Amino acid sequence: MLRVLGAEAIGAPVTLAAGLIGGGRAGIVAGDWPALSPGRGETQAVAVRPGPALWRYAAVMGLSVWHLAGRALMGVQAQPGDGAAWPRSDWLPELAAAIAREILDQPLAIEPEDIAARLPMIGVWAESRLRGASGPVSGGDLVARRGAQDVRLHGRREPYAGFFSVDVWNLSHRTHAGGFTPAITREGFVMGDAVVVLPWDPLRDRILLIEQFRFGPALRRDPQPWLLEPIAGRVDAGEAVEAAARREAREEADLHLRHLFPAVHHYPSPGAVTEFLYLYVGIADLPDGVAGVHGLDGEAEDIRGHLVGRDRLLRMVLQGQITNGPLALLALWLEQKAPDLRRELAAS
Numbered sequence: 001m002l003r004v005l006g007a008e009a010i011g012a013p014v015t016l017a018a019g020l021i022g023g024g025r026a027g028i029v030a031g032d033w034p035a036l037s038p039g040r041g042e043t044q045a046v047a048v049r050p051g052p053a054l055w056r057y058a059a060v061m062g063l064s065v066w067h068l069a070g071r072a073l074m075g076v077q078a079q080p081g082d083g084a085a086w087p088r089s090d091w092l093p094e095l096a097a098a099i100a101r102e103i104l105d106q107p108l109a110i111e112p113e114d115i116a117a118r119l120p121m122i123g124v125w126a127e128s129r130l131r132g133a134s135g136p137v138s139g140g141d142l143v144a145r146r147g148a149q150d151v152r153l154h155g156r157r158e159p160y161a162g163f164f165s166v167d168v169w170n171l172s173h174r175t176h177a178g179g180f181t182p183a184i185t186r187e188g189f190v191m192g193d194a195v196v197v198l199p200w201d202p203l204r205d206r207i208l209l210i211e212q213f214r215f216g217p218a219l220r221r222d223p224q225p226w227l228l229e230p231i232a233g234r235v236d237a238g239e240a241v242e243a244a245a246r247r248e249a250r251e252e253a254d255l256h257l258r259h260l261f262p263a264v265h266h267y268p269s270p271g272a273v274t275e276f277l278y279l280y281v282g283i284a285d286l287p288d289g290v291a292g293v294h295g296l297d298g299e300a301e302d303i304r305g306h307l308v309g310r311d312r313l314l315r316m317v318l319q320g321q322i323t324n325g326p327l328a329l330l331a332l333w334l335e336q337k338a339p340d341l342r343r344e345l346a347a348s
Contacts (some may be wrong), residue, residue: 001027001093004100005057007048016043016068020076020086027096028238030119031062034086035077041085045073053104059112060103060119092238098126099237107158121163123237124192128276131193150174154183165190191275195245197231198263198279198330199255200310201286202342207313207334208286209327210252211304212295217323228306228316229324231255231282241278249282252303254294257282259348261341263333268325277326281334283345310334 002009019041023034036043048054057063058074066078102122106115115122137145152172160166167188172180199208209228218225233248235241242260249255263279286307295301308316314335317328334341 001097001100002046002048004053004097004104006051006053008051010047010049013044013046014071016045016071018043018068020088021083022086023077024087024090025238026075026086026091027061027099028092028123030060030116033063033075033077035079036068036073045071056108056112057100057103060115062116094130095123095127095238098130099123102126106161110161118161118163120237121165121192124234125190125274127235127237128193128274132276146174152180187272189273189275191273193235193241193276193278194232195235195241195248196277196279196326196330197245197249197257197260197282198327198334199231199249199253199257199282199284199286200334201284202338202345204286205310206286206307207310207331208253208255208284208291209306209308209313211306212302227324228322228327230327230330232277232326235278242280245278245280245282249284251296252294252301253305254292255282255284255290257284259283259345261337261344263330263337266329279326279330279333281330281337281341283341310338 016036018036018038020034020043021037021040023032025032026034054074063074064078065072065074067073099119099122102125103115150173153169154172155170157168158165159168167190168185169188170183170185172183175181201207208231210231211226211228214225214227214229216225217227231245231248231252233244233252235244239247245260246257249257259282261281261283263281265276265278267273267276269275288307291305291307293302293304295303310331313322313331316322317331322328322331
């Protein structure tokens with residue numbers, strides 16, 4: 001964090017006669033900083049020479065300066081803490097540093113409060129980049145391995161930043177002949193990683209689908225913008241992918257998933273969209289009457305469930321009645337894998 005924030009350390013660490021309380025989401029959620037609790041252990045602090053980057057980060061993340069025993073402190077809350085000790089082992093420093101980089105990468109013309117309003121999606125995008133950098137390399141042995149040196153970034157700008165954002169790069173990339181392309185401009189629609197879950201009851205051999213209004217088809221003038229889909233949603237910053245899948249199942253269908261089987265994780269539209277989808281088949285109990293209307297009021301979700309047999313879903317896919325790509329892909333995957341999944345469940 002010191003390197004990211006350009007804060008130069010001065011001298012040796014200093015020991016404060018107080019422990020840290022709370023703040024497990026420090027640097028990930030604005031304002032969730034630990035508090036010092038005198039008499040409850042010790043805390044190591046470091047003196048720094050602050051610069052503009054640190055002050056801008058502090059303005060975005062709700063960090064203020066306060067004083068203790070003649071020292072100016074930052075990175076903790078001013079009020080004495082009372083509660084559980086700071087969960088150091090559960091803290092996510094790589095994600096906190098990635099979020100800091102994203103904050104400092106915002107143009108100086110953008111006010112700190114406007115950046116703070118976008119922090120949930122900034123965190124989602126920052127962790128998506130971490131997953132992307134550490135994930136498996138696609139293409140197997142068929143595609144030559146490339147590195148950062150194979151893409152040259154000449155300039156970038158962000159003409160729009162809201163819940164999603166648009167990133168414009170001027171770049172050159174390595175050609176198959178070994179040289180580089182001329183400078184080209186590419187626009188990317190920036191979205192974070194998401195999970196997609198198809199609930200399946202192997203005993204009844206039925207599936208739960210959800211139906212909801214979708215703006216994209218409406219914008220395209222589709223006469224039926226209420227689509228049949230699997231359960232889906234963003235992976236929150238600091239959330240495990242499978243935990244996000246289970247959370248979305250509860251929120252969108254009030255379902256408890258007993259088991260998750262990973263399917264085909266993929267980029268749905270890599271030419272211009274950064275979104276990466278983690279697809280799962282989730283094992284659930286789907287008796288009559290389980291489908292209902294669900295969704296989060298705070299997100300204006302209005303989601304209706306439908307129970308369909310697996311064979312019917314496959315017919316709908318093959319007859320062109322399913323226009324949601326991840327749903328079609330999961331239905332075809334499950335058609336091939338159902339016998340294997342049943343054997344695995346029986347053996348567990």
